[in-house]
Structure formats: C-alpha cells, structure tokens
Amino acid sequence: MVESRRKYIVGGNWKSNGTVDFVRGLCNDTINQMKYDTDRVEVVVAPVYIHIASAKAILASHVSVAAQNISSTKNGAFTGEVSAGQVKDFGLNWVIVGHSERRTLFGETDEVVATKVARAQENGLNTILCIGETLA
Numbered sequence: 001m002v003e004s005r006r007k008y009i010v011g012g013n014w015k016s017n018g019t020v021d022f023v024r025g026l027c028n029d030t031i032n033q034m035k036y037d038t039d040r041v042e043v044v045v046a047p048v049y050i051h052i053a054s055a056k057a058i059l060a061s062h063v064s065v066a067a068q069n070i071s072s073t074k075n076g077a078f079t080g081e082v083s084a085g086q087v088k089d090f091g092l093n094w095v096i097v098g099h100s101e102r103r104t105l106f107g108e109t110d111e112v113v114a115t116k117v118a119r120a121q122e123n124g125l126n127t128i129l130c131i132g133e134t135l136a
Contacts, residue, residue, distance in 0.1 A: 070097065095128070098129050098131060
C-alpha cells in the first residue's frame with residue numbers, strides 16, 4: 001500500500017496593506033527566498049487586488065496567488081465587485097472568503113459566504129474558507 005501524505009498549505013493574506021515597493025521587496029527578498037519541499041507544501045499569498053498582477057509577475061512559479069475575496073454575484077452591473085469567473089480568467093486558482101471583518105463590518109452572512117463558495121467551486125477555484133470570528 002502506498003502511503004498518502006497530506007500536502008500542507010501555508011497562506012498569507014496581506015489584508016488592505018502594501019505599496020508597490022512593499023510588494024517588490026516582500027516577493028523578491030522574502031517569499032522567493034524561502035526554501036521548502038514543494039511536493040509537501042503549497043504557499044499561497046493574497047495581495048490586495050491592485051497588486052495581484054505585480055505579485056504574479058515577481059513570484060516564483062511554485063507560489064500561488066489568491067484573490068482576497070470574490071463577489072457573491074456573477075458578472076454584471078455590480079460596480080466594484082470582482083466575480084469568481086474574472087478571478088479564474090486572470091489565472092488565479094485560489095480565493096479567500098468569509099473573513100471576520102467582511103462578516104462584522106460589511107454584514108456578510110453565512111448564506112452570502114456559502115454563495116461565494118459555490119461561485120468559487122463553479123469556476124474551479126480552490127477556496128480558503130474563514131470560519132473564525134473576532135477575538136471577543
């Protein structure tokens with residue numbers, strides 16, 4: 001019998017932080033310098049939307065880039081939203097949904113988060129589902 005080994009995921013969500021210089025430095029000086037077994041560990045980083053293209057261009061090919069969020073809607077007249085289809089079309093394979101601040105500050109319910117997960121799955125995105133709440 002062949003032993004099955006679990007692949008670990010190490011992720012970093014940059015929240016709403018980072019400048020162009022920060023992204024360059026973090027990607028070149030830290031993330032691209034990390035040494036790990038890519039057969040056992042997948043590294044996923046989630047920069048702010050405006051820095052995704054830069055991060056993808058700078059990061060080593062074995063580092064995955066995630067979107068920090070997706071819309072619960074499909075494509076359409078939803079100003080400021082980014083759909084799961086657009087994220088996939090842009091070449092990303094990961095998305096994070098259910099952040100505690102999205103739930104507390106923007107009123108996203110379990111139903112909205114479930115819809116986002118469904119949209120991600122419909123578009124072949126791997127989903128990091130946040131289920132924790134605030135420290136309080």
